[in-house]
Amino acid sequence: MRELRGIGGRAVALIAVYMIFIFANKAFAQTEPDDKDVVFATIGEKRLALDIYLPEGVEKPPLLVWVHGGAWRSGDKADVPSVFVGNGFAVASVDYRLSPEALFPAQAHDIKAAIRFLRAHDEKYGFSTDRIAIAGSSAGAHLAALVGVTNGHAELEGLVGEYLGESSDVQAILSYFAATNLTTILSQSTPHGLSVRKPALDLFIGGQPDEVPEMAKLASPVFHVDAGDPPLLLLHGDQDPQMPINQSHELDGVYQQYDLDVSFDVVHGAAHGGPAFYADEHLENALAFLERTIGN
16 A cells, blocks of 8 residues: 555646646747748947737736846747737737846846837737736846836937837736846855846946946836836745845835835745746736736
8 A cells, every 4th residue: 555655646746746836838839920020220230129928818918018038148039938929918028138248227128128118019909008018037027126116317318210209107016026226236145146147237237236336227117116117026036046035125125115016925945936936826926917917
């Protein structure tokens, strides 16, 4: 009987692992976008593009702008979770100049240009831009949070694209394990985190935070929060070895100081990403947040 129970236990464990694998694949399924490689701005010979995903059977769906991760220096707009489209939200996944080709704040300029472009073409593509949410993971979540709390910030708006008369404002921020304060991130990091973050910061802001303190502050969402900022949902794994969870705690704390709409969903046992963020109550929390803030 012990042997049979042991086999049964292993079978259950294997099934659980298999289901997690299947869910992870579904969450990030590489489905074809409805409109692919839509150029929203050109900088010299660089063409910045976005992909648009539309949910089936939803008229004028609300829009989520997705910003991919990759330590600011890599990644691709194809890396986008499909679960939001499957739950009734249009998603625009955006390109931005990576740090090996352009220093910050180029990345913020590009993302804000994408939002302006999307507002200028909402009728063409069939989504609603009355209320836009911005989301991302890791470095993408950092950029999403930064863009979200700097509506109208002249230095970060930039002059990219042809639609400068449109607003780049967003009405909600969904952040998956983001950096929020580049002036404290190194002191909070594990040795593994430091091995990733130090070279990434050199490329992103042109040096270490103590070498370029003003640039580090400009790139840190916590220094831009004010009383008019949009609702925020933070998700972060409490076992993240790469992005300190204290980074999300810091932005949560500043939002609370201003008595703003903020929720912090700690994903217990999760590291830097993984299927847990898009499963069970964590997915439910994200979908409920989006429905409440930008839903029809």
